Amino acid sequence: MEYGLKPLGREKIWLWALLTPTLIGLLFGALGSVIATVLLSFAKWDLLTPPTWAGIVNYVNLFNDDKLLLSLTNTLKFTALYVPGVVVISLFVAVLMNRKIRGVSLFRTAYFLPAVTSAVATALVWNMIYGRDTGILNFILERFGLPPVCWLCTENAMYAVVIVNIWGAIGEGMIIFLAGLTAIPREYYEAAEMDGANGFHQFFRITLPLVTPSIFFQTLIATINAFQAYDYIYMLTRRGQGDSSVPVVVFSIYRNAWNFFNYGGASAQAIELTAIVAVLMAFYFWLERRYVVYE
């Protein structure tokens, strides 16, 4: 898969010249901190006194410490619910938004709005929606004679935050799918119509196979986002003293490092997270070779 124009001759010099500032930033900013994180994951370090060698203790703790295991299970559960949710719903929304209907740009804006709104502010609004005694959602349920649900209590909080995170990500997913959908030549549909294919057939036989590159890309992005998800989750599930009722790995990394002076343990968690994402990415690329259709 090759996209765009290939740089030729003198252009190559300019290419590198223009990329240099970014590459230097990457080299010192990203690569440096990656190497530092790997080294620190084998150390006991409280930031204020020199680090001491700890061997694999931090990695052993990943499997022994109940709290670390809980945050890992939460992240995996969250990802398993979030990724399919985002991909399916934003594809569905994109298909709807790809039709010639009145005020489509208004709807597109509405779906994209969460992406440009502060997560902290919207999370506060969601808090009002989810409230057990004062929330709008339970008010509606009670109007229909249904018992109120404690949305943000421990047993439901995971689903509640997944819903909010999906809601927040539909906009960006929709944009990606819309780009993919508009690239499908109209003739395919016209030909299918002449052969008597209905909308259902058209979607599954033409649209779906031809947007697989977008689905692949969106799944990749959604997975990375799922592993990094933090803001909505923390705002909706935070408890006193910086605790969360749905602690995810990113949250746990932050807390171990900055609140509990355990930078070594936090680094090991970061490596663990990276390793899981890397394995998933390898799996996705394997799937890509088998199933993704490029024109």
Added chain:
Amino acid sequence: MKYRLLVFAVIVSLLLTACGGTVASQKADITMMMWGDPAELEVWNKIVEDFHTANPNITVKVDVSDWDSYWTKLKTLLSAGTPPDVFAMDAPLYLDYQSRGVLLNLQPYLDRNPDLLKGVYPQTLEAYKTPDGMFGVPRDFQTVALFYNKDMFDSAGVAYPTADWTYDDLRNAAKQLTKDSNGDGKIDQFGYSLDLWDFEPGMSEIIWAYGGDLISADHTKTLVGEPKARQAFQFLHDMMFIDKSIPDTNTLSEYGDDAFLAGVAAMTAIGHWVVPGYAEVNFKWDVAPMPKGPAGQATSVNSAGFVVAKDSKSPDASFEFLKYVLSEPAQKRLAELGFACPVLKSVAESDAFLKQSTPIDHKVFLDSLAFARMKPVFKGYDEWSSAIGDGMATIWTGEAELDPTLDEVVKSADEVLANNQ
């Protein structure tokens, strides 16, 4: 991308700070860093202005962040070797820093100024004492008292809390003040409310009043699972789930975690720090001392203080500033802020503190020192108290049983203590 940019910005700013401030001369430039809100910054700017007038050779740069960013920023600057000269410290976290050798020992300076701490409440100095001397001084303190909504007491015909109240009196009054006024089966006025996150405010006070304790003197054993502490927890648990006079924490979160401020709880236990915020409410309220338990009356005292970085290039100027913070004019400014109690006795007992704009019985907070106990101070406090607070969270939402959960909590808290030895 945002993250990468941030890292880059941090590196650049660290480089810039490292290049500046190396010029040594008669004149000293010091940086003072603290947590606080805009109102606090305004008062501290005034204190610094006064300080500049008194010490024209020293320039103080004030740097204020919110609580969370403050600690992150402080740790980053300390590890980069470019700490602020003077910075604010929360007493329970003091040993986390002192034990790691990043603070300047102030003892030689204090020995040269033997009168400096004479007028300061001795209870507020305890937290800063170590076998090697004091590495910090308090600037203001907080004791926990019982806040009550006068309007709710009046309309229920219940007598206001007094200094002789026991926890049974509190429970009875709370029962009478708990109401479902529109009859929809949901309580819309609670008698008492506690946020139940940390020991302070509300939990350590009742544990001590019942004769229990939080942690052994050598900080190796968690004591909140012992019978007397358990009784205290059971008492609060009964109020919450039998009398239903305390909102559980799920309900509480719907009221912004402060049911008293929201006007749905008749009483709460909290410190003086809420006074400026509570001044805005549209109901009448006042304060009373914490009630008595079977083992007597108890409350907690905690302080915020200042420390000097060991790597400070101007330790003398920094100490001059600390001296000024403990002087009458500076302590008066702090009293005007109305946030905390001044540590200087002469100012705390003067009109500057007692006759603040919010007309409540401010003396209660000073009198409470007579039966106040120190919020624990030891290395690893944050992690230990979080292990307990997090572990007990499901008890206070009503999802977990008190006794077995408490057993688990004590076990994990003891593990934290062992790791921090």
